[in-house]
Amino acid sequence: MTVPRSASASTPTARLKSVSLREQAREAVRTRIVLGQIEPGEVRSVISIAEELGVSITPVREAVMDLANQGMVEVIRNRGFRVPQLSEHDLDEIFRIRTLLEVPAMADVVEVLDGAPVPQFRQLAEEITEAARAGDLAAFLDKDRQFHLGLLELLGNGRLVTMVAQLRDQARMQGLQKLADQGELTQSGEEHIALIDAIEAGEGERAVELMRSHLAHSRGIWAGRTEATS
Numbered sequence: 001m002t003v004p005r006s007a008s009a010s011t012p013t014a015r016l017k018s019v020s021l022r023e024q025a026r027e028a029v030r031t032r033i034v035l036g037q038i039e040p041g042e043v044r045s046v047i048s049i050a051e052e053l054g055v056s057i058t059p060v061r062e063a064v065m066d067l068a069n070q071g072m073v074e075v076i077r078n079r080g081f082r083v084p085q086l087s088e089h090d091l092d093e094i095f096r097i098r099t100l101l102e103v104p105a106m107a108d109v110v111e112v113l114d115g116a117p118v119p120q121f122r123q124l125a126e127e128i129t130e131a132a133r134a135g136d137l138a139a140f141l142d143k144d145r146q147f148h149l150g151l152l153e154l155l156g157n158g159r160l161v162t163m164v165a166q167l168r169d170q171a172r173m174q175g176l177q178k179l180a181d182q183g184e185l186t187q188s189g190e191e192h193i194a195l196i197d198a199i200e201a202g203e204g205e206r207a208v209e210l211m212r213s214h215l216a217h218s219r220g221i222w223a224g225r226t227e228a229t230s
Contacts, residue, residue, distance in 0.1 A: 033072055
């Protein structure tokens with residue numbers, strides 16, 4: 001005998017994503033590193049991080065191994081992990097490669113969208129700006145990451161997204177709170193809004209130049225200073 005399915009059972013529903021403790025721990029440690037809350041050269045134990053996050057050692061150990069594979073940390077046997085020192089030359093290399101990848105990609109994004117509105121990215125740009133005004137550095141970093149990688153995902157090139165994500169993770173922010181107090185981060189947020197204006201207007205050349213200028217500005221932000229955008 002066939003039992004009829006109820007209306008609620010047959011109605012399509014959105015699938016919920018299960019985020020593992022390993023993933024949560026990885027993102028928490030990643031954020032601490034990029035924001036400079038874990039100092040370069042400082043040795044941290046897995047136990048201390050697990051206590052801070054209120055989880056067992058296993059997901060933190062797995063998260064650290066993930067970050068080590070991405071080049072964000074160095075594992076020190078029987079002691080924990082260390083964040084490598086990052087020089088000005090390192091930052092120059094990172095942003096040079098990001099410029100080579102992300103700037104021309106904006107022309108492709110404009111072509112793919114063909115003037116279609118992207119309200120989700122406009123909302124992210126506004127949230128980035130609000131986080132900057134509020135001095136919420138963790139939210140600023142999270143929304144900025146979603147914005148940049150999300151635009152690249154529109155092109156359907158997973159390797160491009162992965163490469164830019166890894167380059168972002170290899171950088172460090174220095175003195176970010178000072179720049180937030182000076183209004184520098186608010187300007188960066190507004191640059192995201194201007195970029196979306198150009199993309200929705202179908203202005204490929206303008207989008208390219210806005211991204212080039214934005215990355216030049218970001219190079220200074222990630223080093224804790226203002227940077228010329230011309």
